[in-house]
Amino acid sequence: MTALQEIDFTPFLLSFKLAAITTLVLFIISLPFAWYLSQTRSKIKPFLESLTALPIVLPPSVLGFYILVALSHNSPIGVFFEDTFDIKLVFSFSGLVVASAFYSLPFMVQPLQSGFESLNKNMLEASYIAGKSKMTTLIHVALPNIKPALLTAIIVTFAHTVGEFGVVLMVGGSIPSETKVASVAIYEMVEIMDYSMAHVYSAIMVAISFLVLLSVYIFNRRYQHKIGLH
Known part of the structure:
Protein backbone atom coordinates (compact mmCIF):
# COMPACT_ATOMS: atom_id res chain seq x y z
CA MET A 1 0.00 0.00 0.00
CA THR A 2 1.42 3.39 -0.99
CA ALA A 3 1.72 6.36 1.36
CA LEU A 4 -0.99 8.14 -0.62
CA GLN A 5 -3.41 5.24 -0.05
CA GLU A 6 -2.67 5.31 3.68
CA ILE A 7 -3.57 8.97 4.05
CA ASP A 8 -6.69 9.73 6.02
CA PHE A 9 -8.02 12.88 4.37
CA THR A 10 -10.62 13.47 7.08
CA PRO A 11 -8.36 15.84 9.10
CA PHE A 12 -7.71 17.91 5.95
CA LEU A 13 -11.40 18.09 5.09
CA LEU A 14 -12.14 19.09 8.68
CA SER A 15 -9.44 21.79 8.49
CA PHE A 16 -10.91 23.17 5.24
CA LYS A 17 -14.44 23.11 6.69
CA LEU A 18 -13.25 24.96 9.79
CA ALA A 19 -11.31 27.48 7.71
CA ALA A 20 -14.25 28.14 5.36
CA ILE A 21 -16.76 28.71 8.17
CA THR A 22 -14.32 30.82 10.19
CA THR A 23 -13.46 32.96 7.16
CA LEU A 24 -17.15 33.57 6.40
CA VAL A 25 -17.94 34.46 10.01
CA LEU A 26 -14.93 36.77 10.27
CA PHE A 27 -15.72 38.50 6.99
CA ILE A 28 -19.25 39.33 8.18
CA ILE A 29 -17.95 40.58 11.54
CA SER A 30 -14.77 42.28 10.35
CA LEU A 31 -16.14 44.21 7.37
CA PRO A 32 -18.07 46.86 9.35
CA PHE A 33 -15.45 46.81 12.12
CA ALA A 34 -12.53 47.42 9.73
CA TRP A 35 -14.55 50.15 8.00
CA TYR A 36 -15.17 51.83 11.35
CA LEU A 37 -11.47 51.65 12.28
CA SER A 38 -10.48 53.15 8.94
CA GLN A 39 -12.87 56.09 9.25
CA THR A 40 -12.92 56.93 12.95
CA ARG A 41 -10.76 59.45 14.76
CA SER A 42 -11.89 58.27 18.16
CA LYS A 43 -9.38 58.12 21.02
CA ILE A 44 -10.24 54.47 21.56
CA LYS A 45 -9.01 53.52 18.07
CA PRO A 46 -5.47 52.54 19.26
CA PHE A 47 -7.04 50.43 22.02
CA LEU A 48 -9.29 48.61 19.54
CA GLU A 49 -6.41 48.08 17.11
CA SER A 50 -4.19 46.70 19.87
CA LEU A 51 -6.95 44.39 21.05
CA THR A 52 -7.50 43.17 17.49
CA ALA A 53 -3.80 42.51 16.93
CA LEU A 54 -3.31 40.71 20.25
CA PRO A 55 -3.62 37.17 18.78
CA ILE A 56 -0.57 37.88 16.58
CA VAL A 57 1.78 38.34 19.55
CA LEU A 58 0.14 36.11 22.16
CA PRO A 59 1.40 32.51 22.38
CA PRO A 60 -1.37 30.27 21.00
CA SER A 61 -1.36 28.26 24.22
CA VAL A 62 -2.13 31.40 26.24
CA LEU A 63 -4.93 32.48 23.93
CA GLY A 64 -6.24 28.92 23.79
CA PHE A 65 -6.23 28.63 27.58
CA TYR A 66 -8.30 31.77 28.10
CA ILE A 67 -10.73 30.80 25.34
CA LEU A 68 -11.02 27.36 26.93
CA VAL A 69 -11.84 28.94 30.29
CA ALA A 70 -14.31 31.37 28.69
CA LEU A 71 -16.16 28.62 26.82
CA SER A 72 -16.11 25.91 29.49
CA HIS A 73 -19.34 24.50 30.88
CA ASN A 74 -18.69 26.39 34.15
CA SER A 75 -18.49 29.80 32.46
CA PRO A 76 -21.52 32.07 31.81
CA ILE A 77 -20.95 31.78 28.04
CA GLY A 78 -20.67 28.00 28.14
CA VAL A 79 -23.74 27.66 30.37
CA PHE A 80 -25.77 29.99 28.12
CA PHE A 81 -25.00 28.09 24.91
CA GLU A 82 -25.52 24.69 26.53
CA ASP A 83 -28.82 25.62 28.21
CA THR A 84 -30.22 27.70 25.35
CA PHE A 85 -28.99 25.93 22.22
CA ASP A 86 -27.76 22.59 23.65
CA ILE A 87 -24.32 23.37 22.20
CA LYS A 88 -21.13 22.46 24.02
CA LEU A 89 -18.34 24.83 23.05
CA VAL A 90 -15.46 22.87 24.56
CA PHE A 91 -14.09 19.85 22.68
CA SER A 92 -16.53 20.36 19.83
CA PHE A 93 -16.41 21.71 16.29
CA SER A 94 -18.52 24.72 17.32
CA GLY A 95 -15.90 25.59 19.91
CA LEU A 96 -13.20 25.35 17.24
CA VAL A 97 -15.05 27.92 15.13
CA VAL A 98 -15.27 30.36 18.04
CA MET A 123 -14.34 59.43 -3.80
CA LEU A 124 -15.97 58.69 -0.47
CA GLU A 125 -16.97 62.32 0.04
CA ALA A 126 -18.56 62.38 -3.41
CA SER A 127 -20.68 59.38 -2.44
CA TYR A 128 -21.84 61.08 0.75
CA ILE A 129 -22.60 64.33 -1.12
CA ALA A 130 -24.70 62.30 -3.56
CA GLY A 131 -26.84 61.24 -0.62
CA LYS A 132 -25.50 57.71 -0.24
CA SER A 133 -25.46 56.22 3.25
CA LYS A 134 -22.31 54.92 4.91
CA MET A 135 -23.42 51.34 4.32
CA THR A 136 -24.15 51.98 0.65
CA THR A 137 -20.80 53.72 0.28
CA LEU A 138 -19.08 50.77 1.93
CA ILE A 139 -20.71 48.13 -0.27
CA HIS A 140 -20.89 49.91 -3.63
CA VAL A 141 -17.93 52.31 -3.53
CA ALA A 142 -15.31 51.14 -1.05
CA LEU A 143 -15.38 47.35 -1.51
CA PRO A 144 -15.05 47.31 -5.33
CA ASN A 145 -11.95 49.49 -5.02
CA ILE A 146 -10.02 47.37 -2.52
CA LYS A 147 -10.04 44.04 -4.38
CA PRO A 148 -6.39 43.14 -3.58
CA ALA A 149 -6.87 43.85 0.12
CA LEU A 150 -10.17 41.96 0.11
CA LEU A 151 -8.64 38.91 -1.55
CA THR A 152 -5.63 39.02 0.77
CA ALA A 153 -7.86 39.16 3.84
CA ILE A 154 -10.01 36.22 2.75
CA ILE A 155 -7.24 33.93 1.51
CA VAL A 156 -4.73 34.61 4.29
CA THR A 157 -7.45 34.16 6.94
CA PHE A 158 -8.42 30.85 5.35
CA ALA A 159 -4.81 29.65 5.16
CA HIS A 160 -3.99 30.81 8.68
CA THR A 161 -6.98 28.92 10.06
CA VAL A 162 -6.02 25.75 8.17
CA GLY A 163 -2.55 25.87 9.73
CA GLU A 164 -3.44 26.74 13.32
CA PHE A 165 -2.47 24.26 16.02
CA GLY A 166 -2.10 25.48 19.60
CA VAL A 167 -5.50 27.09 19.96
CA VAL A 168 -7.46 24.26 18.34
CA LEU A 169 -5.64 21.64 20.40
CA MET A 170 -6.38 23.50 23.65
CA VAL A 171 -10.05 24.11 22.88
CA GLY A 172 -10.95 21.09 20.74
CA GLY A 173 -8.53 18.35 21.68
CA SER A 174 -8.23 15.51 19.19
CA ILE A 175 -11.59 13.87 18.56
CA PRO A 176 -11.60 11.98 15.21
CA SER A 177 -13.98 13.47 12.62
CA GLU A 178 -14.91 16.20 15.13
CA THR A 179 -11.90 18.27 16.21
CA LYS A 180 -8.87 16.37 14.88
CA VAL A 181 -7.70 18.79 12.20
CA ALA A 182 -4.62 18.30 10.00
CA SER A 183 -2.16 20.13 12.27
CA VAL A 184 -3.23 18.03 15.26
CA ALA A 185 -2.93 14.85 13.18
CA ILE A 186 0.68 15.75 12.28
CA TYR A 187 1.49 16.40 15.95
CA GLU A 188 0.15 12.98 16.93
CA MET A 189 2.17 11.27 14.19
CA VAL A 190 5.35 12.87 15.50
CA GLU A 191 4.42 11.79 19.03
CA ILE A 192 4.23 8.12 17.96
CA MET A 193 7.36 8.61 15.79
CA ASP A 194 5.53 7.91 12.53
CA TYR A 195 7.80 10.31 10.67
CA SER A 196 7.03 8.99 7.19
CA MET A 197 3.33 9.89 7.41
CA ALA A 198 4.18 13.10 9.24
CA HIS A 199 6.36 14.03 6.24
CA VAL A 200 3.48 13.31 3.84
CA TYR A 201 0.93 15.33 5.83
CA SER A 202 3.40 18.18 6.35
CA ALA A 203 4.28 18.26 2.65
CA ILE A 204 0.59 18.60 1.81
CA MET A 205 0.30 21.52 4.24
CA VAL A 206 3.41 23.19 2.79
CA ALA A 207 2.02 22.84 -0.74
CA ILE A 208 -1.35 24.28 0.28
CA SER A 209 0.27 27.24 2.06
CA PHE A 210 2.57 27.98 -0.87
CA LEU A 211 -0.25 27.85 -3.44
CA VAL A 212 -2.40 30.12 -1.31
CA LEU A 213 0.33 32.76 -0.99
CA LEU A 214 1.27 32.41 -4.66
CA SER A 215 -2.32 33.06 -5.72
CA VAL A 216 -2.43 36.23 -3.60
CA TYR A 217 0.81 37.62 -5.06
CA ILE A 218 -0.17 36.76 -8.65
CA PHE A 219 -3.58 38.40 -8.31
CA ASN A 220 -2.15 41.53 -6.67
CA ARG A 221 0.52 41.86 -9.36
CA ARG A 222 -2.02 41.48 -12.17
CA TYR A 223 -4.38 43.94 -10.51
CA GLN A 224 -1.63 46.54 -10.08
CA HIS A 225 -0.58 46.03 -13.69
CA LYS A 226 -4.17 46.49 -14.83
CA ILE A 227 -4.53 49.69 -12.80
CA GLY A 228 -1.24 50.92 -14.22
CA LEU A 229 -2.44 50.35 -17.77
CA HIS A 230 -5.49 52.49 -17.15
Whole structure:
Protein backbone atom coordinates (compact mmCIF):
# COMPACT_ATOMS: atom_id res chain seq x y z
CA MET A 1 0.00 0.00 0.00
CA THR A 2 1.42 3.39 -0.99
CA ALA A 3 1.72 6.36 1.36
CA LEU A 4 -0.99 8.14 -0.62
CA GLN A 5 -3.41 5.24 -0.05
CA GLU A 6 -2.67 5.31 3.68
CA ILE A 7 -3.57 8.97 4.05
CA ASP A 8 -6.69 9.73 6.02
CA PHE A 9 -8.02 12.88 4.37
CA THR A 10 -10.62 13.47 7.08
CA PRO A 11 -8.36 15.84 9.10
CA PHE A 12 -7.71 17.91 5.95
CA LEU A 13 -11.40 18.09 5.09
CA LEU A 14 -12.14 19.09 8.68
CA SER A 15 -9.44 21.79 8.49
CA PHE A 16 -10.91 23.17 5.24
CA LYS A 17 -14.44 23.11 6.69
CA LEU A 18 -13.25 24.96 9.79
CA ALA A 19 -11.31 27.48 7.71
CA ALA A 20 -14.25 28.14 5.36
CA ILE A 21 -16.76 28.71 8.17
CA THR A 22 -14.32 30.82 10.19
CA THR A 23 -13.46 32.96 7.16
CA LEU A 24 -17.15 33.57 6.40
CA VAL A 25 -17.94 34.46 10.01
CA LEU A 26 -14.93 36.77 10.27
CA PHE A 27 -15.72 38.50 6.99
CA ILE A 28 -19.25 39.33 8.18
CA ILE A 29 -17.95 40.58 11.54
CA SER A 30 -14.77 42.28 10.35
CA LEU A 31 -16.14 44.21 7.37
CA PRO A 32 -18.07 46.86 9.35
CA PHE A 33 -15.45 46.81 12.12
CA ALA A 34 -12.53 47.42 9.73
CA TRP A 35 -14.55 50.15 8.00
CA TYR A 36 -15.17 51.83 11.35
CA LEU A 37 -11.47 51.65 12.28
CA SER A 38 -10.48 53.15 8.94
CA GLN A 39 -12.87 56.09 9.25
CA THR A 40 -12.92 56.93 12.95
CA ARG A 41 -10.76 59.45 14.76
CA SER A 42 -11.89 58.27 18.16
CA LYS A 43 -9.38 58.12 21.02
CA ILE A 44 -10.24 54.47 21.56
CA LYS A 45 -9.01 53.52 18.07
CA PRO A 46 -5.47 52.54 19.26
CA PHE A 47 -7.04 50.43 22.02
CA LEU A 48 -9.29 48.61 19.54
CA GLU A 49 -6.41 48.08 17.11
CA SER A 50 -4.19 46.70 19.87
CA LEU A 51 -6.95 44.39 21.05
CA THR A 52 -7.50 43.17 17.49
CA ALA A 53 -3.80 42.51 16.93
CA LEU A 54 -3.31 40.71 20.25
CA PRO A 55 -3.62 37.17 18.78
CA ILE A 56 -0.57 37.88 16.58
CA VAL A 57 1.78 38.34 19.55
CA LEU A 58 0.14 36.11 22.16
CA PRO A 59 1.40 32.51 22.38
CA PRO A 60 -1.37 30.27 21.00
CA SER A 61 -1.36 28.26 24.22
CA VAL A 62 -2.13 31.40 26.24
CA LEU A 63 -4.93 32.48 23.93
CA GLY A 64 -6.24 28.92 23.79
CA PHE A 65 -6.23 28.63 27.58
CA TYR A 66 -8.30 31.77 28.10
CA ILE A 67 -10.73 30.80 25.34
CA LEU A 68 -11.02 27.36 26.93
CA VAL A 69 -11.84 28.94 30.29
CA ALA A 70 -14.31 31.37 28.69
CA LEU A 71 -16.16 28.62 26.82
CA SER A 72 -16.11 25.91 29.49
CA HIS A 73 -19.34 24.50 30.88
CA ASN A 74 -18.69 26.39 34.15
CA SER A 75 -18.49 29.80 32.46
CA PRO A 76 -21.52 32.07 31.81
CA ILE A 77 -20.95 31.78 28.04
CA GLY A 78 -20.67 28.00 28.14
CA VAL A 79 -23.74 27.66 30.37
CA PHE A 80 -25.77 29.99 28.12
CA PHE A 81 -25.00 28.09 24.91
CA GLU A 82 -25.52 24.69 26.53
CA ASP A 83 -28.82 25.62 28.21
CA THR A 84 -30.22 27.70 25.35
CA PHE A 85 -28.99 25.93 22.22
CA ASP A 86 -27.76 22.59 23.65
CA ILE A 87 -24.32 23.37 22.20
CA LYS A 88 -21.13 22.46 24.02
CA LEU A 89 -18.34 24.83 23.05
CA VAL A 90 -15.46 22.87 24.56
CA PHE A 91 -14.09 19.85 22.68
CA SER A 92 -16.53 20.36 19.83
CA PHE A 93 -16.41 21.71 16.29
CA SER A 94 -18.52 24.72 17.32
CA GLY A 95 -15.90 25.59 19.91
CA LEU A 96 -13.20 25.35 17.24
CA VAL A 97 -15.05 27.92 15.13
CA VAL A 98 -15.27 30.36 18.04
CA ALA A 99 -11.60 29.85 18.95
CA SER A 100 -10.47 30.15 15.32
CA ALA A 101 -12.45 33.37 14.91
CA PHE A 102 -10.51 34.95 17.79
CA TYR A 103 -7.18 33.55 16.58
CA SER A 104 -7.55 34.66 12.95
CA LEU A 105 -9.32 37.98 13.59
CA PRO A 106 -6.31 40.27 12.84
CA PHE A 107 -5.65 38.50 9.53
CA MET A 108 -9.09 39.57 8.32
CA VAL A 109 -9.37 43.00 9.94
CA GLN A 110 -5.93 44.45 9.20
CA PRO A 111 -5.87 43.96 5.38
CA LEU A 112 -9.41 45.31 5.11
CA GLN A 113 -8.59 48.31 7.28
CA SER A 114 -5.45 49.06 5.26
CA GLY A 115 -7.42 48.79 2.04
CA PHE A 116 -10.10 51.18 3.26
CA GLU A 117 -7.50 53.66 4.52
CA SER A 118 -5.80 53.69 1.11
CA LEU A 119 -8.98 54.81 -0.66
CA ASN A 120 -9.24 58.25 -2.17
CA LYS A 121 -11.13 60.33 0.38
CA ASN A 122 -12.62 62.49 -2.36
CA MET A 123 -14.34 59.43 -3.80
CA LEU A 124 -15.97 58.69 -0.47
CA GLU A 125 -16.97 62.32 0.04
CA ALA A 126 -18.56 62.38 -3.41
CA SER A 127 -20.68 59.38 -2.44
CA TYR A 128 -21.84 61.08 0.75
CA ILE A 129 -22.60 64.33 -1.12
CA ALA A 130 -24.70 62.30 -3.56
CA GLY A 131 -26.84 61.24 -0.62
CA LYS A 132 -25.50 57.71 -0.24
CA SER A 133 -25.46 56.22 3.25
CA LYS A 134 -22.31 54.92 4.91
CA MET A 135 -23.42 51.34 4.32
CA THR A 136 -24.15 51.98 0.65
CA THR A 137 -20.80 53.72 0.28
CA LEU A 138 -19.08 50.77 1.93
CA ILE A 139 -20.71 48.13 -0.27
CA HIS A 140 -20.89 49.91 -3.63
CA VAL A 141 -17.93 52.31 -3.53
CA ALA A 142 -15.31 51.14 -1.05
CA LEU A 143 -15.38 47.35 -1.51
CA PRO A 144 -15.05 47.31 -5.33
CA ASN A 145 -11.95 49.49 -5.02
CA ILE A 146 -10.02 47.37 -2.52
CA LYS A 147 -10.04 44.04 -4.38
CA PRO A 148 -6.39 43.14 -3.58
CA ALA A 149 -6.87 43.85 0.12
CA LEU A 150 -10.17 41.96 0.11
CA LEU A 151 -8.64 38.91 -1.55
CA THR A 152 -5.63 39.02 0.77
CA ALA A 153 -7.86 39.16 3.84
CA ILE A 154 -10.01 36.22 2.75
CA ILE A 155 -7.24 33.93 1.51
CA VAL A 156 -4.73 34.61 4.29
CA THR A 157 -7.45 34.16 6.94
CA PHE A 158 -8.42 30.85 5.35
CA ALA A 159 -4.81 29.65 5.16
CA HIS A 160 -3.99 30.81 8.68
CA THR A 161 -6.98 28.92 10.06
CA VAL A 162 -6.02 25.75 8.17
CA GLY A 163 -2.55 25.87 9.73
CA GLU A 164 -3.44 26.74 13.32
CA PHE A 165 -2.47 24.26 16.02
CA GLY A 166 -2.10 25.48 19.60
CA VAL A 167 -5.50 27.09 19.96
CA VAL A 168 -7.46 24.26 18.34
CA LEU A 169 -5.64 21.64 20.40
CA MET A 170 -6.38 23.50 23.65
CA VAL A 171 -10.05 24.11 22.88
CA GLY A 172 -10.95 21.09 20.74
CA GLY A 173 -8.53 18.35 21.68
CA SER A 174 -8.23 15.51 19.19
CA ILE A 175 -11.59 13.87 18.56
CA PRO A 176 -11.60 11.98 15.21
CA SER A 177 -13.98 13.47 12.62
CA GLU A 178 -14.91 16.20 15.13
CA THR A 179 -11.90 18.27 16.21
CA LYS A 180 -8.87 16.37 14.88
CA VAL A 181 -7.70 18.79 12.20
CA ALA A 182 -4.62 18.30 10.00
CA SER A 183 -2.16 20.13 12.27
CA VAL A 184 -3.23 18.03 15.26
CA ALA A 185 -2.93 14.85 13.18
CA ILE A 186 0.68 15.75 12.28
CA TYR A 187 1.49 16.40 15.95
CA GLU A 188 0.15 12.98 16.93
CA MET A 189 2.17 11.27 14.19
CA VAL A 190 5.35 12.87 15.50
CA GLU A 191 4.42 11.79 19.03
CA ILE A 192 4.23 8.12 17.96
CA MET A 193 7.36 8.61 15.79
CA ASP A 194 5.53 7.91 12.53
CA TYR A 195 7.80 10.31 10.67
CA SER A 196 7.03 8.99 7.19
CA MET A 197 3.33 9.89 7.41
CA ALA A 198 4.18 13.10 9.24
CA HIS A 199 6.36 14.03 6.24
CA VAL A 200 3.48 13.31 3.84
CA TYR A 201 0.93 15.33 5.83
CA SER A 202 3.40 18.18 6.35
CA ALA A 203 4.28 18.26 2.65
CA ILE A 204 0.59 18.60 1.81
CA MET A 205 0.30 21.52 4.24
CA VAL A 206 3.41 23.19 2.79
CA ALA A 207 2.02 22.84 -0.74
CA ILE A 208 -1.35 24.28 0.28
CA SER A 209 0.27 27.24 2.06
CA PHE A 210 2.57 27.98 -0.87
CA LEU A 211 -0.25 27.85 -3.44
CA VAL A 212 -2.40 30.12 -1.31
CA LEU A 213 0.33 32.76 -0.99
CA LEU A 214 1.27 32.41 -4.66
CA SER A 215 -2.32 33.06 -5.72
CA VAL A 216 -2.43 36.23 -3.60
CA TYR A 217 0.81 37.62 -5.06
CA ILE A 218 -0.17 36.76 -8.65
CA PHE A 219 -3.58 38.40 -8.31
CA ASN A 220 -2.15 41.53 -6.67
CA ARG A 221 0.52 41.86 -9.36
CA ARG A 222 -2.02 41.48 -12.17
CA TYR A 223 -4.38 43.94 -10.51
CA GLN A 224 -1.63 46.54 -10.08
CA HIS A 225 -0.58 46.03 -13.69
CA LYS A 226 -4.17 46.49 -14.83
CA ILE A 227 -4.53 49.69 -12.80
CA GLY A 228 -1.24 50.92 -14.22
CA LEU A 229 -2.44 50.35 -17.77
CA HIS A 230 -5.49 52.49 -17.15
